[in-house]
Amino acid sequence: MATYSRLPGSVALITLHNPPVNALSAAVRQGIVDAVQRALKDPKVTSVVICGQNGKFCGGADIREFAGPMLGPPLVPMIHAIEAVDKPVAAAIEGVALGGGLELALACHYRIAHSKAVLGLPEVTLGLLPGAGGSQRLPRLIGLTAALDLITTGRHVSAAEALKLGVLDQVTDSNAVDLAVEFVRSVAGQPLDSRRLSTLPCPCPPDVDSLLDKVMSKVRQRSRGALAPVACVRALRAAASLPYAQGMEKERELMATLFNSGQARALQYAFFSQRVVGKWSLPSGARWDNSTARIISKAAVIGLGTMGRGIVVALALTGISVVAVETQEKQLAEASRVVPAMLQREAGRRRLATPPGVISFSSNLQDVSEVELVIEAVFEDMSLKLQVFKHLSSVCRPGTLLCSNTSGLDIDQLAAVTQSPGLVVGMHFFAPAHVMKLLEVVYGPRSSPEAVATAMQLGKRMGKVGVAVGNCPGFVGNRMLKPYLEQANFLLEEGATPRQVDEALEEFGFPMGVFRMSDLSGLDVGWRIRKEAGLTGPGVESTRTRQGRRYSPLPDQMCEAGRLGQKTGKGWYQYDGPGGRVARSDPWVHIFLETYRAEHGLVARSITLEEILERCLYALINEGFNILQDAVAAGPEDIDAIYVFGYGWPRHRGGPMFHADQVGLGRILQRLNQHSHPDVPHLKPSTLLRRLVAAGSPPVQKWREFINKERVHSQL
Numbered sequence: 001m002a003t004y005s006r007l008p009g010s011v012a013l014i015t016l017h018n019p020p021v022n023a024l025s026a027a028v029r030q031g032i033v034d035a036v037q038r039a040l041k042d043p044k045v046t047s048v049v050i051c052g053q054n055g056k057f058c059g060g061a062d063i064r065e066f067a068g069p070m071l072g073p074p075l076v077p078m079i080h081a082i083e084a085v086d087k088p089v090a091a092a093i094e095g096v097a098l099g100g101g102l103e104l105a106l107a108c109h110y111r112i113a114h115s116k117a118v119l120g121l122p123e124v125t126l127g128l129l130p131g132a133g134g135s136q137r138l139p140r141l142i143g144l145t146a147a148l149d150l151i152t153t154g155r156h157v158s159a160a161e162a163l164k165l166g167v168l169d170q171v172t173d174s175n176a177v178d179l180a181v182e183f184v185r186s187v188a189g190q191p192l193d194s195r196r197l198s199t200l201p202c203p204c205p206p207d208v209d210s211l212l213d214k215v216m217s218k219v220r221q222r223s224r225g226a227l228a229p230v231a232c233v234r235a236l237r238a239a240a241s242l243p244y245a246q247g248m249e250k251e252r253e254l255m256a257t258l259f260n261s262g263q264a265r266a267l268q269y270a271f272f273s274q275r276v277v278g279k280w281s282l283p284s285g286a287r288w289d290n291s292t293a294r295i296i297s298k299a300a301v302i303g304l305g306t307m308g309r310g311i312v313v314a315l316a317l318t319g320i321s322v323v324a325v326e327t328q329e330k331q332l333a334e335a336s337r338v339v340p341a342m343l344q345r346e347a348g349r350r351r352l353a354t355p356p357g358v359i360s361f362s363s364n365l366q367d368v369s370e371v372e373l374v375i376e377a378v379f380e381d382m383s384l385k386l387q388v389f390k391h392l393s394s395v396c397r398p399g400t401l402l403c404s405n406t407s408g409l410d411i412d413q414l415a416a417v418t419q420s421p422g423l424v425v426g427m428h429f430f431a432p433a434h435v436m437k438l439l440e441v442v443y444g445p446r447s448s449p450e451a452v453a454t455a456m457q458l459g460k461r462m463g464k465v466g467v468a469v470g471n472c473p474g475f476v477g478n479r480m481l482k483p484y485l486e487q488a489n490f491l492l493e494e495g496a497t498p499r500q501v502d503e504a505l506e507e508f509g510f511p512m513g514v515f516r517m518s519d520l521s522g523l524d525v526g527w528r529i530r531k532e533a534g535l536t537g538p539g540v541e542s543t544r545t546r547q548g549r550r551y552s553p554l555p556d557q558m559c560e561a562g563r564l565g566q567k568t569g570k571g572w573y574q575y576d577g578p579g580g581r582v583a584r585s586d587p588w589v590h591i592f593l594e595t596y597r598a599e600h601g602l603v604a605r606s607i608t609l610e611e612i613l614e615r616c617l618y619a620l621i622n623e624g625f626n627i628l629q630d631a632v633a634a635g636p637e638d639i640d641a642i643y644v645f646g647y648g649w650p651r652h653r654g655g656p657m658f659h660a661d662q663v664g665l666g667r668i669l670q671r672l673n674q675h676s677h678p679d680v681p682h683l684k685p686s687t688l689l690r691r692l693v694a695a696g697s698p699p700v701q702k703w704r705e706f707i708n709k710e711r712v713h714s715q716l
């Protein structure tokens with residue numbers, strides 16, 4: 001709702017009440033409509049201030065209402081009515097003015113904000129555009145060029161930047177509501193025509209068409225199939241070329257198309273998934289709201305390879321003092337040189353004046369004795385990690401949390417060699433660790449709630465999306481990746497080319513197809529893991545069935561030929577040289593594949609894009625169902641957040657489990673059955689998938705409840 005009060009000196013104060021962010025729900029909109037009417041009718045009122053309760057102006061339209069029928073007064077006429085008021089109206093912006101919240105402020109005649117406020121039109125991130133006049137008013141206020149940037153990226157800006165851009169009239173370090181009240185009193189009675197943004201022309205650069213074309217091609221390239229950024233540019237083209245009323249008509253038309261698109265639903269689901277994963281729970285009953293996190297101020301990182309360096313930077317950026325340990329002198333010297341530069345660069349990118357944390361470098365493990373938390377990031381080798389954990393357990397003071405950045409090794413085994421297994425968890429970062437948003441927090445059967453809570457809290461401080469997951473080989477992300485990679489290799493055996501597979505996946509929306517990705521991360525990573533698993537290496541027979549399952553030796557043979565990817569200048573593609581980035585098809589690979597097929601009596605067939613997507617994605621999704629069934633992930637949102645934030649799954653497709661829901665569980669089951677083969681266990685439909693289909697394919701939002709019920713009745 002919204003409350004109305006009259007302050008001394010003829011100012012009406014309208015306050016939005018809808019915790020936690022004063023979203024514009026039906027009740028709030030109704031409250032605003034009523035309060036504005038009251039202010040208009042009251043002859044003693046000469047000016048109006050709109051603010052939000054509890055230091056938050058407004059977080060925009062109530063996203064939860066998008067799923068249901070439209071109730072209450074619509075936003076657009078409400079906003080028009082505010083602009084039309086013949087008494088000065090000011091928005092007093094504290095906390096946030098986002099989306100519909102900023103659009104409400106743009107309808108006000110003046111905008112005054114607290115210096116800590118954050119403003120923006122993030123609708124594009126929800127698959128929408130600023131559809132309450134924002135796409136037409138903002139460019140009229142700050143010019144087309146700046147509006148294109150804010151609206152197509154959805155980025156949040158500080159009050160200082162908003163003032164510079166001209167979004168705000170004044171910024172204060174003290175109370176924004178008091179200042180706004182004082183301000184509107186001082187302008188009461190002054191003409192308002194020039195303050196109504198809908199009446200102003202849109203300031204455009206002379207080469208407006210070429211600017212719009214350039215931005216359009218940039219968003220198309222960046223958004224890989226997302227509809228909203230393209231619609232945003234179209235709406236801004238209308239603002240630049242049409243009178244306001246016609247521009248609004250275009251905005252309405254574009255919004256209607258977006259609003260009903262599957263992409264908007266997927267992006268809104270992704271918004272809530274990100275929040276759901278923060279409310280973690282463990283099978284033991286420990287949860288985010290009944291477990292206490294420790295506040296870490298001093299940490300250590302062991303191992304300064306690529307991952308370790310990124311983790312050091314991520315920690316230091318939060319203001320934590322870091323002891324960075326590397327026992328190999330050459331690697332230590334290089335890290336001591338490179339890490340401070342990385343830190344400086346990242347601090348600059350985040351607009352921090354100086355990096356807040358202090359880093360000390362050491363080659364001596366003894367130097368971690370005083371820290372509160374250690375993150376081990378040594379080579380992915382179990383015996384080495386066990387040695388490090390044993391050593392840490394004796395060096396660190398009692399109560400120190402010991403974390404491993406392993407990408408899939410057994411956390412419980414590591415915990416077992418320490419004196420306090422309850423204080424051991426996995427903190428699986430993604431490269432580059434100071435940039436990538438995902439953090440898998442892996443709990444073993446003995447990990448304490450405090451250890452999980454501390455790792456999750458630390459992730460949040462580092463700006464990560466932390467997802468608590470159970471302990472199993474590969475955890476969630478890499479466990480699901482295995483069948484995906486496997487299918488991609490099988491497709492090559494059957495007649496596809498790396499480019500064909502990659503193009504299908506990139507068209508789906510991945511930033512990189514599986515083979516380009518593999519070239520980037522290095523083919524030797526998987527090779528080492530397969531050797532450790534006894535799947536390849538000296539003495540292993542070169543057959544296409546290993547350990548009782550279909551196996552493709554193709555990637556092993558690539559490694560044996562020295563083709564390790566970008567670092568060697570050759571992998572599934574060829575590059576300009578070692579470290580080259582531009583992938584070109586390589587005739588060598590085509591001959592290699594033909595020779596391989598001939599040797600194994602395989603006849604290449606033509607493979608459709610549909611088959612590529614089905615086999616790669618449905619194999620991955622099927623493993624997702626197995627993971628839910630095994631309670632390694634608490635719900636589909638956890639898996640989807642992992643894939644969106646760590647594995648390049650296109651956000652406008654919500655995540656693999658959301659995608660399964662959109663495609664239809666019955667269809668996924670039917671296609672898995674079709675592609676299934678006795679020696680490819682990954683394609684055998686999961687029991688959970690079968691049970692969901694048998695239960696009438698409930699929507700993804702109901703799966704958590706369904707799984708819990710099935711578990712109670714021991715059906716899973």
Ligand SMILES: CC/C=C\CC(=O)SCCNC(=O)CCNC(=O)[C@H](O)C(C)(C)COP(=O)(O)OP(=O)(O)OC[C@H]1O[C@@H](n2cnc3c(N)ncnc32)[C@H](O)[C@@H]1OP(=O)(O)O
Pocket residue numbers: 020021023059060061062063064075096098099100101122123126128130131132272275276
């Ligand atoms: C005609 C259409 C016109 C306009 C369209 C729109 O306005 S679309 C909405 C545009 N607004 C946004 O995109 C803002 C979304 N919210 C945020 O970015 C953040 O929540 C915010 C406001 C920066 C606060 O961040 P913080 O980290 O402090 O909190 P958190 O994100 O955990 O949110 C707290 C709870 O509030 C819920 N919530 C936030 N915004 C909205 C919203 N606009 N509608 C509904 N609910 C919202 C959020 O889900 C959290 O609730 P929880 O129960 O914990 O999930």
